[in-house]
Amino acid sequence: xxxxxxxxxxxxxxxxxxxxxxxxxxxxxxxxxxxxxxxxxxxxxxxxxxxxxxxxxxxxxxxxxxxxxxxxxxxxxxxxxxxxxxxxxxxxxxxxxxxxxxxxxxxxxxxxxxxxxxxxxxxxxxxxxxxxxxxxxxxxxxxxxxxxxxxxxxxxxxxxxxxxxxxxxxxxxxxx
Amino acid sequence: xxxxxxxxxxxxxxxxxxxxxxxxxxxxxxxxxxxxxxxxxxxxxxxxxxxxxxxxxxxxxxxxxxxxxxxxxxxxxxxxxxxxxxxxxxxxxxxxxxxxxxxxxxxxxxxxxxxxxxxxxxxxxxxxxxxxxxxxxxxxxx
Numbered sequence: 001x002x003x004x005x006x007x008x009x010x011x012x013x014x015x016x017x018x019x020x021x022x023x024x025x026x027x028x029x030x031x032x033x034x035x036x037x038x039x040x041x042x043x044x045x046x047x048x049x050x051x052x053x054x055x056x057x058x059x060x061x062x063x064x065x066x067x068x069x070x071x072x073x074x075x076x077x078x079x080x081x082x083x084x085x086x087x088x089x090x091x092x093x094x095x096x097x098x099x100x101x102x103x104x105x106x107x108x109x110x111x112x113x114x115x116x117x118x119x120x121x122x123x124x125x126x127x128x129x130x131x132x133x134x135x136x137x138x139x140x141x142x143x144x145x146x147x148x149x150x151x152x153x154x155x156x157x158x159x160x161x162x163x164x165x166x167x168x169x170x171x172x173x174x175x176x
Numbered sequence: 177x178x179x180x181x182x183x184x185x186x187x188x189x190x191x192x193x194x195x196x197x198x199x200x201x202x203x204x205x206x207x208x209x210x211x212x213x214x215x216x217x218x219x220x221x222x223x224x225x226x227x228x229x230x231x232x233x234x235x236x237x238x239x240x241x242x243x244x245x246x247x248x249x250x251x252x253x254x255x256x257x258x259x260x261x262x263x264x265x266x267x268x269x270x271x272x273x274x275x276x277x278x279x280x281x282x283x284x285x286x287x288x289x290x291x292x293x294x295x296x297x298x299x300x301x302x303x304x305x306x307x308x309x310x311x312x313x314x315x316x317x318x
Contacts, residue, residue: 013246014237035284036284037234037250037284037286037287038233038234038235038248038249038250038251038253038254038282038283038284038287039234039235039247039248039250039251040234040248041248042248043248043249044248066249066282067199067249068199069182069199112249112281112282114281115198115278115281115282116278118281139250139281139282139283139284139285139288140281141285161234164234164236164237166236169236169237
């Protein structure tokens with residue numbers, strides 16, 4: 001799945017994106033890091049542009065969103081329906097089971113997961129045998145440790161506010 | 177292992193600290209309602225003050241009645257900090273111990289720096305002490 005450079009408008013979220021470079025999510029093994037100020041549309045870009053594109057191309061993905069509380073409740077219920085029980089307080093095991101049951105996915109999206117686990121290498125350990133592309137929203141200034149960097153090419157993507165016209169934010173999205 | 181254990185945070189720190197936790201930043205759905213709950217009156221001046229300060233963080237579209245769900249996660253974290261700072265100033269609360277859980281790491285570096293400046297301000301005027309989560313412990317950062 002590829003998102004071509006150009007303009008993308010999300011008026012309902014008050015955002016206009018100007019994507020300066022093509023973003024190619026089909027070439028393996030790449031780790032995209034999305035960075036930028038608060039409210040510049042990183043999560044909106046994920047949810048309204050990338051994920052619909054993945055769905056359109058029938059690309060399977062795993063998405064761990066910012067509001068992990070709701071997601072964990074949902075995940076526990078989903079696994080329970082499938083007959084898989086997880087103890088009440090073992091949420092890391094919950095994630096491990098979910099990832100282990102999602103091996104048809106080739107894209108893994110993590111939105112600020114590092115605030116819960118600054119060192120989240122276990123996510124890669126559990127998934128790098130089948131995931132080809134990671135998309136990571138982060139406010140940390142550094143990328144994943146060497147082990148991941150060796151296997152996955154790093155692509156840093158910056159969201160920059162160009163201006164705000166009183167209604168819409170114009171945001172430049174570019175590779176660094 | 178728990179990724180997210182609010183009960184443990186409350187049990188351990190709930191008695192001695194005011195806790196801002198990323199997944200539970202607000203009770204209500206808008207800044208005006210939140211101010212009303214904390215001030216027990218429709219304090220339009222406080223709402224405007226917070227909206228004005230929010231502009232320093234590139235939150236130009238803040239409004240008193242705008243639903244919190246329409247802000248980004250980081251913007252909500254910033255607004256919650258500005259709100260508590262405004263209340264501390266307004267009610268002249270002295271010596272409060274404030275614990276930020278998964279809040280500061282939800283904001284960009286420059287916004288974090290601006291928040292620190294504001295917290296330093298109320299530390300000097302209201303002796304507010306600032307703590308944040310670090311692995312399984314908390315640490316005092318201001």
